Amino acid sequence: MSQSATRNNARRDFYERIGGLSMAPLWESLHQLVPPQPAPKYQAAHWDYDKVRPYLMESGSLITAKEAVRRVLILENPAMQGSACITPSLYAGLQLILPGEVAPSHRHTQSALRFIVEGEGAYTAVDGERTIMHEGDFVITPTWTWHDHGNESKQPMVWLDGLDIPLVAMFNAGFAENGESDEQAVTAPEGTSDAKYASGLLPVDWKPSRQTSPIFNYPYARTREALAGLAKAGAPDPCHGYKLRYVNPASGGAPIATMGTFMQLLPKGFTTAPYRCTDGTVFSVVEGSGESVIGDKIFRWKKRDHFVAPSWAKVEHRADDEAVLFSFSDRPVQEKLDLWREDRGGR
Ligand code: 1HN
Numbered sequence: 001m002s003q004s005a006t007r008n009n010a011r012r013d014f015y016e017r018i019g020g021l022s023m024a025p026l027w028e029s030l031h032q033l034v035p036p037q038p039a040p041k042y043q044a045a046h047w048d049y050d051k052v053r054p055y056l057m058e059s060g061s062l063i064t065a066k067e068a069v070r071r072v073l074i075l076e077n078p079a080m081q082g083s084a085c086i087t088p089s090l091y092a093g094l095q096l097i098l099p100g101e102v103a104p105s106h107r108h109t110q111s112a113l114r115f116i117v118e119g120e121g122a123y124t125a126v127d128g129e130r131t132i133m134h135e136g137d138f139v140i141t142p143t144w145t146w147h148d149h150g151n152e153s154k155q156p157m158v159w160l161d162g163l164d165i166p167l168v169a170m171f172n173a174g175f176a177e178n179g180e181s182d183e184q185a186v187t188a189p190e191g192t193s194d195a196k197y198a199s200g201l202l203p204v205d206w207k208p209s210r211q212t213s214p215i216f217n218y219p220y221a222r223t224r225e226a227l228a229g230l231a232k233a234g235a236p237d238p239c240h241g242y243k244l245r246y247v248n249p250a251s252g253g254a255p256i257a258t259m260g261t262f263m264q265l266l267p268k269g270f271t272t273a274p275y276r277c278t279d280g281t282v283f284s285v286v287e288g289s290g291e292s293v294i295g296d297k298i299f300r301w302k303k304r305d306h307f308v309a310p311s312w313a314k315v316e317h318r319a320d321d322e323a324v325l326f327s328f329s330d331r332p333v334q335e336k337l338d339l340w341r342e343d344r345g346g347r
Contacts, residue, residue: 038278038312042087043079044294049117049304056096056158065101065149066182072096072161075282075306084165086308087280089330090259091165094306096158097122097151105148105179110168111212111256112147114139115160115284115326116220117304121153126216128187131194133159136220136286138246138263138326140255142212144175146184160284160306162328164258193217197249213248213255220286227265227324238347239275241266241317253332260331266290266319273316277342279329280311288323292316312343 001009015025026033056073065071072093077086086092094117097103105125114124120134127145139159141147151157168174196203197214208214223244230242237243243264246255254260260279266272266288283292289302295313299305309315317325334340 040088040280040310040312041079042077042085042280042308042310044297044299044307044309044313045078045086046297046299046301046307047075047305049302049306052094053158053304056094057156060096060098060156065097065103069106070095070103070161075308077308086282087166087310087330089164089167089170089333090280090282090328091161091163092282092306092308093161094158095149095161096156097149098156099151099154101151102182103149104182105146105184106176107144107146107179108176109143109174110163110165110176111143111258112141113162113256113259113261113328114141115162115328117158117160117284119153119155119157121155122149122151122157124149124216125184125186128184129192129216130186130190131217132190133157133217134220136223136324136326138218138220138223138261140213140216142210142216142256143258146179148179148183150183160282160326162259162282164256164330167258167330167333200249202250208248208250211248211251211253211257214250215248215255218246218255223263224324227263231265231267236267236270238273239344240264241270241272241319256332258330258333259328262327262329264325264327266317266323266325268319268322271316271318273347274314274345275316275342276312276314277331278311278340279331279334281309281327281329283307283309284326286324286326288319288321290317290319290321290323292318 072095074084075086075092116133116135116137123130123132126141126147241264246261248255285301285303285305291300293316294309299307
């Protein structure tokens with residue numbers, strides 16, 4: 001036997017013996033454990049709404065919202081089958097609620113965001129207050145808040161759910177409970193939290209008791225107006241076009257502690273400069289059409305499509321006509337942990 005074969009056999013034998021004691025040699029996995037740069041085990045992916053929608057509607061005839069509790073088709077990363085993850089830290093799904101249905105009240109330590117994709121007039125209730133939702137609205141149900149949804153309109157409603165399920169699972173910090181009735185009691189008139197917290201003012205003696213935003217609906221009408229104003233005011237950022245982040249007005253931080261949310265406008269014909277960052281990001285197309293180069297993939301997208309860009313993949317967006325993209329990621333968590341990085345390619 002050659003010297004190296006003898007040595008390899010001795011090592012393998014050693015690994016087997018220490019394996020019996022639940023130990024393993026670091027030197028066999030060190031480079032994988034601490035890669036020189038992010039090496040994601042998930043991939044870029046795209047969900048074409050024209051292909052997705054018929055299945056969503058079909059799910060509406062298979063099960064009621066009440067029986068399902070939440071009637072959702074999970075957007076699962078194709079490289080993470082069976083995980084219910086769109087990235088290793090985030091969950092995403094498309095939820096359908098039909099006229100007359102109620103998705104019953106519950107609460108959990110996982111935080112959720114809703115981004116309204118189609119329809120208007122359904123409500124979400126959060127801790128006793130309802131808000132009627134419209135396309136493009138961004139609504140939060142923060143950790144451990146009671147929430148139920150109801151559709152008193154005449155049309156189906158579809159929204160994107162984003163949750164921090166994988167993060168909470170990693171910490172084994174998940175708790176959940178069901179409400180006593182399907183619809184929680186309304187304790188504040190609609191518009192209360194908007195009036196109190198969403199006008200650049202706060203009630204004089206109010207002190208925040210948690211990191212999450214006291215505003216729970218960020219309506220698209222205002223977001224769109226802000227983007228339009230921004231586009232009139234100056235030149236676009238080479239990497240982002242015109243991009244804003246949603247904010248908790250009481251802290252300056254993200255509305256949800258675990259998920260950052262963003263809205264960006266790409267002018268007609270605009271191409272963003274190649275950009276990468278460590279937060280894998282889920283996109284929802286709000287207006288317009290275009291394409292995105294993500295690593296070695298190219299996706300053509302239009303209104304209501306969804307796509308995901310992995311950590312550290314180079315991203316370039318091109319807008320055919322004026323386009324608006326909503327996105328969310330775990331960026332606030334990475335920033336809290338001093339981990340977040342970006343590469344603007346020198347721009
Ligand atoms: C949930 O509570 C909602 O409240 C949506 O609408 C999706 C996915 C997993 C666990 C809880 C909702 C969810 C969820």
